[in-house]
Amino acid sequence: MSHHLSFPIHRRSRFRSGVLFVWAFFGLSEPIAVVGASLIVLGLGGFGLYCGLAFFFLLVRLDSAKRRLLFSFRSEQMSHAKANDSDDGMLDQSDGMLDQSDSSSFDEGSSKVAGGGTVLKKGPWTATEDAILIDYVKKHGEGNWNAVQKHSGLFRCGKSCRLRWANHLRPNLKKGAFTAEEERLIIELHAKMGNKWARMAAHLPGRTDNEIKNYWNTRIKRRQRAGLPLYPPDVHLQGLSESQQNQNIGELNCGDTSHHDLLQANDFDIPDVVFDNLKDSPGALCYSPVMPNVSVNSMLNQSLGSSQSFSFMPPTINHVKRLGESETLAPGFSVSGSNSLPLFGPFRNDSSAKIHRPFALSVPYDPDPDIKKSPPYGAVMTGSLALLNGNFSASKPLNGPVKTELPSLQYPVTDISNWGTCPPPTPSLEAVDAYIQSPVSPTVQMQSESFSPRNSGLLEALLHEAQTLGSSRNRSSGNTSNLPVLTDTQVVDSSPLNLCEVEWEYSDQISPLGHSAASTLSESTPPISSSSLDELPPSKALPGSEAKVETVEHVSTPDGGDKIMRLDFSRPDALLGADFFAQSYEYAKDLAAFIGDDYFSDYKQMAAETTYSSTQGWGLDEPMEHDCCL
């Protein structure tokens, strides 16, 4: 209806006003519209024509069968309108009914054939269409949107009507920019829910999912460009705890939704727990690197911001990503190259290095060459801060919020001296973003993304690392026994993943990449209870050649070589296993305990706190059975 009416209005300027009124009335009330139209037409002098039109429209409304005829009529109008057009938009604006620019009318909108053979308009809505839809909803209420076209004569599909109503016409909609409070809430909600725009909208009265989605997407872009983390630390933390609870609930229910959401949203919130905990202890943030539990979000944020985020690569999912990213993002990074080694370097000599080792991965990527020169511990401290620098250095200076999230990045802070030679790769924001945005399996990304010319492959890297570590092996040799090799049972329960994960654990220990996150996790598991550095996770232990050999063997196994990569990257969710978290926390504890150094006294405290809080928040005590839900 709206269309056939709108055309005459647009095309015949002398009758515009009259037609407009007719149109408006028609939308509001059919009888009134008919009468009003007739009167107006009479007044304007187009009696014959408009009287006929009025009756025609009325009949059409009363008899749906006649609508087809009307459609035909409209088609003619449309073609005619196209021939003329140009100044028609004014009419619509005069309507002032809604915010839409009506100039479009049919010319702009495309159309599609509905089931009944009617052509449904597409494109921007006109004020008249809006009026029709509003009237319809007033009369019939929301829902049954497909009936709108039938009952109102609106040539729009039900989905389009629903969308228009929900996003623009329904009452109580807020228009305009988001308030600071709303922005804050959106951030928090996104930290919890991921890209669940509709759910988020439920928390923002008057706001639509589309608005929120657009806001978020633009926000992401802005922050990426600015090199800022997506989530302010405090928000991130808050959201994490809640998300965890939700996740746990979902797991209990065997509902995969929460998990799926998390993954899909790229909010691998699990790791975030740490941040949540840190929220209360700002100081801790600086040291957060200790926590293997780095939320993907934070990682992403970091990565996005700095493009170098490798440093904070979280042990779990993040780890997977990092591996992929490292290859991809850090063109300069070569596994075989010295770059990869630096990670482990710290372990060679220092217990402290061991402590940091899990985080070492990030270091190699640190864009800031200066950091490398800093002393081990100092590096660590600065590292965490430096991390920030490194992470963000690529783009912009860090701000307060950024620091808070740095913790996740701190991993990289590992002994800088070791990796000094490594040129800090600068991952592309786009790549990071893509990773974040897309649920695509990490494996795929890694493979596809790993374009680094220098990248020689994990095996090579492993071998190289093994060699490098070999020298330092003696120190940690005693620890090798402690290597936390996850058994199949330990590994998350997801079927196909088990093997992969198990292998990953092995590989992880060896692999430069694996060390960072996975190794940390696995390693942490083993009761490193002792505070002594020597007792540090042997795995790291790196040990040496033997460990290497085993790992290598794994790799070499038929399944092996590929699996290592796959495992780590393909199933980030596998990392979510309870074991992982538990290990992570243990590891954190160990680290805290381990760090007796003056430099790290504070750090130690923080680590302990973090571990404690995180454990509580996530209920790490009990294994998370994420995968089972998968």
Place this chain on the structure above:
DNA sequence: AAGTAGTTCAACCGCGCAGAA
């Protein structure tokens, strides 16, 4: 002033879920 690039936002599309037939 014109052209280009970037940003914002409305709308569309495809998919999946739930309920009814």
Place this chain on the structure above:
DNA sequence: GTTCTGCGCGGTTGAACTACT
């Protein structure tokens, strides 16, 4: 149990707008 229909959600697209050169 299968199919159909309606609906909602999330991702994507493209036009309009703005800023920059």
